[in-house]
Amino acid sequence: MDTKLIGVLTPAGAQESNGKVEDGDENNAGDAKTSGKRKASGQGTPRKKQKKNSPMTPKMVQPKNALMQLNELKPGLKYSVESQEGPAHQPSFVVSVDVDGQTFTGRGQSKQLAKHAAAQAALKSFVQFRNMPEAFWAMSRKVTSADFTSDEVEQEEGTGIFSKFSSGAAAIAEFHRDQLKRFSADGEDDSPGGASAKKASRAAEEADKKNPVMLLNELQPGLEYTLVAENAAVPTQRFTMAVTVANGDVYEGCGSNKRLAKAAAARSALLKLYNIMANPSGVVHCGETGVKVGTLAQALADRLGGRVNEALQKVMADRAESAKWKVLAGIVMTQGDLEDGEVKVVTVATGTKCINGEYISMNGAVLQDCHAEVVSRRCFKDFLYGQLELWQKGRGQESVLEERQGGRGFRIKPGIKFHLYISTSPCGDGRIFSPHELLDSAEPLPADRHPNRRVRGLLRTKIEAGEGTIPLRLGPVMQTWDGVLHGQQRLLTMSCSDKLARWNVLGLQGSLLSLFMEPVYLESVVLGSLYHPGHMQRAMWGRLEAQLALDEGGPFQLHRPLLGAISSPESRQVNKSPNFSINWTVGCEGPEVVNASTGKAEDGQVSRLSKRSLFARFCRLWGRVAAMESQDPAQPPRLYADAKKSAGLYQEAKAKVSEAFSASGLGTWVSKPIEADEFELVF
Structure with missing residues (x-):
């Protein structure tokens, strides 16, 4: 059989590379003679040939994780395991790292995860991004030419976001100023917390269809939420999440899962910073309710x-x-x-x-x-x-x-x-x-x-x-x-x-x-x-x-x-x-x-807390401390009911409350059987 006929029968979807015919059909893969021999010998279908990377294909440089990035900025750091908490089947480790005299801690279900969290915390202290390793990697790149055939992107020393870890304060401050300019590109006065009043008002008008996290992110982009604590003893408040806003204030929220805890933290920040009270069912602006109720801060x-x-x-x-x-x-x-x-x-x-x-x-x-x-x-x-x-x-x-x-x-x-x-x-x-x-x-x-x-x-x-x-x-x-x-x-x-x-x-x-x-x-x-x-x-x-x-x-x-x-x-x-x-x-x-x-x-x-216990303490105080009216220490009330009746002004006000309910057509106050209070103490 002529091998040229194979090429004629090859499906249109087949690709030709380096003079060979390759496609997903196993009957047309490889040489026809070899294929026939394998079938005759019962060896089954031939194994697919893997494509070889062309020398022209550029390699993708993977972003470095927090540990790698921090180690490049400050080599030789030592990580210490501070504590281990939780049961044996679900441990929680706390690892710390000292960077230029400042201690950063991280928590994770393994020591390695805790080390990553500590490194992430150290990186966050310089620039806040949703993904710190990728941000550092992206900003540290220096594109020297448009030659995409190079296997790796070269980077000169000192061209990254911080060429020297210990002398990066000026660069950090400059970077934050640039970020604030970006977030307030409309040129208005940013108040409070980095978002203009106009932007906050506009976002609040559309907030009925957005959850608190999304709303806060529109007002202050790039905020990151961190897990502060986890307490399985209180299921409704198992997770505590915290968010740090632009002015440095930290707001916390609790929930049965991390998503609800993040929403709670965002609600707290929205109310404090922008006077917007968000709740799971919707958003209500503070001060706009028709109910005249004194509201606690x-x-x-x-x-x-x-x-x-x-x-x-x-x-x-x-x-x-x-x-x-x-x-x-x-x-x-x-x-x-x-x-x-x-x-x-x-x-x-x-x-x-x-x-x-x-x-x-x-x-x-x-x-x-x-x-x-x-x-x-x-x-x-x-x-x-x-x-x-x-x-x-x-x-x-x-x-x-x-x-x-x-x-x-x-x-x-x-x-x-x-x-x-x-x-x-x-x-x-x-x-x-x-x-x-x-x-x-x-x-x-x-x-x-x-x-x-x-x-x-x-x-x-x-x-x-x-x-x-x-x-x-x-x-x-x-x-x-x-x-x-x-x-x-x-x-x-x-x-x-x-x-x-x-x-x-x-x-x-x-x-x-x-x-x-x-x-x-x-x-x-x-x-x-x-x-x-x-x-x-x-x-x-x-x-x-x-x-x-x-x-x-x-x-x-x-x-x-x-x-x-x-x-x-x-x-x-x-x-x-x-x-x-x-x-x-x-x-x-x-x-x-x-x-x-x-x-x-x-x-x-x-x-x-029973009536009997509190009545005993009442009798021991009778006539021995200052009272609203004079009391004879030798003659305390004998019955609990008599002691209650002796508070004349109290009983009068109590009766007027019951009368007010009845006069409003709301019902009559029901008391316990009178025998429940007809008891005396035996000393």
């Missing part, structure tokens, strides 16, 4: 939420088996300026359930409501009793309380404020809305789109031994001890939104402590998720304003705390809530874990 809201989460992790470090939670709440004390003053967490609590009706107690030995914000408030009472006991021991200068003029009782020292953080909106009226039914971001947000709906503002009760709330029936509801115990009645407990509304009139201290001090009100309420300013404002105080009639100049007045939400909202968790509640007060040795169904501590003992 975003930086402080994030600070308060972060401190409460940190406090819980620290408290439960040795109790990992009880560290699960669905709702977290805590009260934080600030002293001095709200923005830069001292911040201290005084209470931490978790929980979502109430006691089962069969476990109600006649001697005040159980916690009837184990919702996080309610337990946190009981912890705050524990804290206030501790402050009064400091005065009893002659250490009043250490207390947050000071004596009132004339020595009649106490009050909180000037400059000290208390803030409540809740990881989600309080159950009840503050949570009855759909978070995804948002208006067009270009329109102002009204106080209430349906103010005449019958469900708006209604008093609601929690479900016994469960979660969620139901509205109260119209008309008075009387709970009886035997009816609840026998199961003929469900044990009703008012919702957290309703209780918060009453605390905004009566204070956090409760009736017994009101005999010793002035009311203590919340300065702000911060939510970790499901925050709607209109609904929250109505739930906290709006539904009381029209009908509440209090004596002017009296100790109890309607208080309107600042409202706010963190920039890294908690993600929704579809899982079963734990059947226990955690509580901790500053000064306590450790946390207390309470069974939410029985209302007692996990070991079966009476909780330190």
